[in-house]
Amino acid sequence: MQTKTTPGAMLKAMREKPPLVQCITNYVAMNIAANVLLAAGASPAMVHAAEEAGEFAGIASALTINIGTLSTQWIDGMQAAAKAATSAGKPWVLDPVAHYATAFRRNAVADLLALRPTVIRGNASEIIALAGGESRGQGVDSRDPVKQAEGSARWLAERQRAVVAVTGAVDFVTDGERAVRIEGGSALMPQVTALGCSLTCLVGAFAATAPEDIFGATVAALSTFAIAGEEAALGAAGPGSFSWRFLDALAALDAETLDARARISAA
Template identity: 75%
Template sequence: MDTVSSIESDIISPGALLAELRSSPPLVQCITNFVAMNIAANVLLAVGASPAMVHAAEEAGEFARIAGGLTINIGTISPAWSDGMKSAAQAAVANGKPWVLDPVAHFATAYRQKIVAELLALRPTIIRGNASEIIALAGGSSSGQGVDSRDSVEQAEDAARSLASQSGAVVAVTGRIDFVTDGARSVRIGGGSELMPRVTALGCSLTCLVGAFAAVRPMQPFEATVAALATFAVAGENAGKTAEGPGSFSWRFLDALAALDPATLDAEARLSNA
């Protein structure tokens, strides 16, 4: 694959953004699911950001005004949580804060479809999902079942471009090789480990990491998303080299995130123009 230096010249290197994140740690409001809260918070702490799991409708909007970025994951959605999500997204938009939507299994039930439609109307800065979620969100027919993707990232690339153009958001499709597009530019990110899908909520944690990088560069969400996915992929690949299974991979991955330095990230990131 291409090296970081050979990607389009206007894209900031992932290492530069990682250095910025650590020099000025962003406060990231993570409205995520019950399963993901612990690992997502630990992922952000490991990379150098500051997580806040604030979801109650009574305070979510108020908190979004002071956070650097917001992430919304509908994995364990409920009426009370959806109110908090909408309040936070409205406040983020009103205060010029980037926010990330993770439309977990949005096609599975009518209730999820309704909530995601309402959130999309609030103009997310970035949308991150698996291939089946992105295909369905763009209006296509996916093979997804529940939270599991049955479609490949390659099959979702055109849908991602279409969704980015329709929504105005940067769209990230994650899988074996990740894909990021703003409708005009597109980048693929390789790396990671085969053990990553065997550790629950790592994808949800990635959404929170995208929010952290977006908080660092709110006016450059495409570059922020690429940097977040590259960071995740490099740390995952490094952790997988010595992991004996999903259990040891989980803690090795947090250690790999914490140990990753900007120069290594740029040297090992597998980016290619798409």
């Protein structure tokens, strides 16, 4: 059996057997998130209708749910898909975009948390608020440093028995017992809309590839973004050229480069 113990080994395994990932994501993110998954080597499908989302979760290898552009109909699809994934033992990832902003979002996220996501991925303001803290988030944008969210992430991981990933200048991942920080990326990343949403979908792709090691899969997805982001920033004139360079850098990233350059340290 192939061992998938490093981010590079997981990336290689994903490309050898591209997983089908059901992404319930927002209107802003759909295109870039699908392109990110294709560039990384996975097979994305944006399927959210209540009439089919649960059935589709039965054929996908992982599911991701993002509440960015929420509506009542979408919530029905999210619930059906999350229930189907959980009952089939498939990993699913929750991205609680701006959940602190309105009661509608807060209630939707509370109901989704009750369906036991395998991974929760958010920016610092979102994770602080999920743990009941005072967040300074503005709409979908974080206004808090990741360091400030580390305690919240640990608490949330223990309470939910999930892997929690907080992203920002230095990312933080914990399962409640283990914790790491991941350096890399670029300050241009939050200047391009929906890159966080795309990362959530990529976490789903890695989780589908290594369901036996969800913590490692989450670290691998974040490390992939960190190194592709650094690479893309080298020649970028601003967010526009960064955006297409990022897709190229993701597609060009190989397992050896990822393992050689990833900067992951115990926290």
